[in-house]
Amino acid sequence: MVVKEELCCLGIDYNQVELGTVELAEPISQEQREQLNKNLLKSGLELMDDKxxxxxxxxxxxxxxxxxxxxxxxxxxxxxxxxxxxxxxxxxxxxxxxxxxxxxxxxxxxxxxxxxxxxxxxxxxxxxxxxxxxxxxxxxxxxxxxxxxxxxxxxxxxxxxxxxxxxxxxxx
Known part of the structure; x- marks a missing residue:
């Protein structure tokens, strides 16, 4: 729920959110990425880029x-x-x-x-x-x-x- 809420708050469209992964509807800006990572870290989650x-x-x-x-x-x-x-x-x-x-x-x-x-x-x-x-x-x-x-x-x-x-x- 936290991830979906953060995505919505930042106006980021997504197709699906599953355990550990998010499928975005479209690419996001570096600013949105940094803000999302910052917000997720507060909840003990982190954004991973590395495959x-x-x-x-x-x-x-x-x-x-x-x-x-x-x-x-x-x-x-x-x-x-x-x-x-x-x-x-x-x-x-x-x-x-x-x-x-x-x-x-x-x-x-x-x-x-x-x-x-x-x-x-x-x-x-x-x-x-x-x-x-x-x-x-x-x-x-x-x-x-x-x-x-x-x-x-x-x-x-x-x-x-x-x-x-x-x-x-x-x-x-």
């Missing part, structure tokens, strides 16, 4: 959308899904992502999957087997191994920490 940066944001947004906001993981591999969604060869996407971010797309996916596991553990509605299935892990052991590698603790220990914090808060 690589824009592509990186689209990759990140696609991964976050799938892991955190979708009820189901894609049936195909992330590589196929990203390639189809973004319209680029996965090797190209992977090389640019690694060059700019300093980590692979796979590492980025793992980090977000573990964040989702933490969230699901804290909600305490699913057991570890159900979480592993939901996030397409091959086994609970694989999930646990990856969780420990990223966080330094096992999923069950992480869950115990949550219980201890809750108990401590109740005793205050």
């Amino acid at each position: 690589k940066s824009i592509l990186i944001e689209r990759i990140k947004n696609s991964i976050i959308e799938i892991i955190h906001y979708s009820d189901e993981m894609p049936k195909e591999n992330f590589s196929i899904h990203l390639s189809q969604k973004l319209g680029y060869d996965y090797t190209y996407l992977s090389n640019i992502f690694t060059e700019v971010k300093g980590l692979t797309i796979q590492q980025y996916i793992i980090i977000h999957k573990i964040e989702k596991v933490k969230e699901l553990l804290l909600y305490d509605e699913l057991n570890l087997s159900e979480i592993a299935y939901k996030l397409h892990y091959s086994s609970v052991a694989h999930l646990s191994s990856q969780f420990k590698k990223v966080t330094g603790v096992t999923p069950s220990f992480f869950k115990q920490l949550k219980l201890k914090r809750t108990t401590n808060l109740e005793n205050l």
